[in-house]
Amino acid sequence: GQNIDQPTEMTATEGAIVQINCTYQTSGFNGLFWYQQHAGEAPTFLSYNVLDGLEEKGRFSSFLSRSKGYSYLLLKELQMKDSASYLCAVRSSDTGGFKTIFGAGTRLFVKA
């Protein structure tokens, strides 16, 4: 089966850097995604990793290690508007085709 683990909540200070970790177990790995979801809103796509290494996109970076089943999302220069849930999602292939499974999300609180 598939399993995705990420911390339930994190708190960080405005202007700081925060790292949100995600570990996963799956067969047929086909990519890892990070999404941001503000309360009461739909998730929005942040990043995609399929090969090992770091992908940087502005203030956000995402890292993947396939051998360790591990990823992290790095947020730099935190802003109050970054307070949201961050969802780690893994796409894999199974007998039914591709499927993307989401973790329960990490609620990030940014304080002044």
Added chain:
Amino acid sequence: EAGVTQSPTHLIKTRGQQATLRCSPISGHTSVYWYQQALGLGLQFLLWYDEGEERNRGNFPPRFSGRQFPNYSSELNVNALELEDSALYLCASSLGLTGSSYGYTFGSGTRLTVV
């Protein structure tokens, strides 16, 4: 360009009734995905449609079903509603490319309440 649109925004049904939720994907997207997000929980994968066919489904009972129309819009039907079906139902679309690096674009969801 219009995003993913879902209707209705809110839906209140009585236990045992049927609910129909609708989704229109972004123009050019052929894949539609349905997820259930119960309060305080993560997104649970329900169904994936591509090119009019069901490609995969999650661990939900058969009373959760749907279809995709020739214009790629989709319907999710939930029969014999139970109280625990109360949740936000999110629809997402993407280009139907295997191994695509494109993430999903989500609609704003339908909030289903079963009383």
